[in-house]
Amino acid sequence: MSIEILTLLFFGSLLFFLLLGLPLAFVLGGVSVVFLYFTWGFGSFFMVVSQIWGTMGSFTLVAIPLFVFMAMILERTGVAKDLYRMMHLWFGGVRGGLALGTLAICAVFAAMVGISGAAVVAMGTIALPSMLERGYDRKMALGVINTGGGWGILIPPSILMILYALITGVSVGQMFAAGILPGVLLMVLTFIYIIVRATLQPHLAPALPKEDRGTWPEKLRALRAVLLPIGVVVMVLGSIIGGITTPTEAAAMGVLGALISAAVYGEFKWSVMQEAAIRTFKITGMIMWILFAAHAFSAAYQSMGAQELIEGMMQHIPGGPWGIIIAMMVIIFFLAMVLDPVGIMLITLPVFMPIVEKLGFDPIWFGILFVINMEIGYKTPPFGFNLFYLKGVVPPGITMKDIYTSVIPFVLIEILAIAIIMIFPEIATWLPDQFF
Template identity: 70%
Template structure:
């Protein structure tokens, strides 16, 4: 069978079984192993197993269950409630201030825990009812929580970055450093959009009445709420970027900080630890299967020689390398509407990244573009995860259509941010260059 027909059969089988509704990880791994057998024979099984064994020995892999456990503990530690009280006092007097403060809290959560769902569920529970009580536009309020929740995979530490590193061989430390400035750029752009829109349309986010804004003494006392989150951020990010600890060691420090925060807020108990541990085991088990599928797919893809075929096809795209990068982002954007981010990583990275490197682009820079696109995918209809996280906790009066409509302007802002990082790659690669 020719390489072209083999490639068509391979990807056709993937699409066929996905349309049947089978789990993506098992489809990807199963189809890949079958094609490896018929391409290379029984010896292919040993190759996949040896690659998987090599990944299991990766010290970086230990960071994943640690960061997941830290997120599970922080979600129940009471940190978010204290942060919101502080934001309420400091930003409540500004038009749209509660929404801007909510986005800021999501950024702090992202810098602490590394996953998206924790911030969405927490802010949807704490911030959304208070914004609705104060006559905020529901779509503005829903959208800011959706957008802010995605910061967890871009602002380091990020579990998606660790998986990107394991699948592609890119330095996770450089990825963490590269995510800092793009994350701050997104925070500024989204906050600026809210501030400008509420300035032009004050009824969307009215300022709080003077009696709810608090005195200066209350505001200063409320700043204590930032101490513990900043301690965790410094422990995790400061230790990595200062060269004191590896990402895995920093994750262990983050777990210690999360447990300390839970103890300070009197939420630490054996029941909470047990529940957080069980959820961590479930997520970590799923990630191990994802890595197995990633290795099987990568081996099958390279074993068939499809990488050369894709590079030949890409070389014929008019407009040169930049047109190729834009095409890749468009493909990822539409895939993110129907697939989960981890599945998109498994399908696209073995195909796209060798082409990106061959064209002379920095894989760390491309990784940041990829992750911003995944962040958009978390909030893009019809199947963005954040949409369903939010739907599970909003009042019955808010329909799924309201949530879908709320994300449109925020998606536009994120696409603008991705375009800025694309045009000015130094935003992503300057800090890794300085630190590493």
């Protein structure tokens, strides 16, 4: 059988079983094992086992359950509520101020937890009712929460970046450093959009009346709310940048910060720790199975010779190397609408990374473009996770159509950010070069 037909059958089988709704890990692993057996025989399984054994010995893997556990604990503390009260007092007096404050809180949450859903649920519960009560346009409010919640996978620490590093072999620390400036860029672009829109259309995001803005003593007292979050961020990112810990060890520092936060807010209870631990076990177990499947997929893909076929096909894309990178971004963008980010990583990275490196592009830079695309996927219909997280906490009068349409301008902003980082790659590469 020719390599073209074999490759078509391989990817066609993957797509067919995924569309049936079967779990990603078992589809990816099962189809790969079947094709390995019929391509190379029973002996090919030893190659998969050898790769899995090597991965399981990776010290980097320890960071995943630690960062997940940290996120689970921080979700249960009162950090988000106090932060919103502080932002409400300081930003509420300007047009679009509550939206800007909500985005700032999302950025702080992103720098603490490393996952997407935590900030969406927290701000959907706390900030959304507040904005709607004060006359904010519902689509503006929904879009702000949706986009800010997605920053958790770009602004370090990020579990998705750890997985990217594991699959591609790049440094976790470099990926974390590379995510800082693109995260700032996205914040600035989104802030500019909110300010311009609120200035041109004041009814969409009105300023708070004077009686709701708080006095200066209230504002100064409210600043205490940022002390714990800043402490957690410094414990995680500060220890990495300062060379005190590795990214994996910094995850343990983050757990310590989360436990201190829980104690300060009176949530250091057995029930909270038990629930956080069980949820951590479930998420970590899912990730481990997906990593096993990824190794089987990578082995099958390479053993069939499909890599050479895909590389040959890519050479026919117009525009040279940049045309190929843009084509990859478009493919990832559309995959992100229907698949979860980890699945996209496992399917595309073994295919794309050899091509990216062969064309001479920096894998760290490509990783940031990839992660921003995954971030877009979290909020784009029909299956963006943040859309459903938000639907679970919004008031009854808000429909799924409202949530879907609210993300359009914010998706365009993130596409603009990707274009800027492609034109100026130093935005993603400068900090890693300085720190490492």
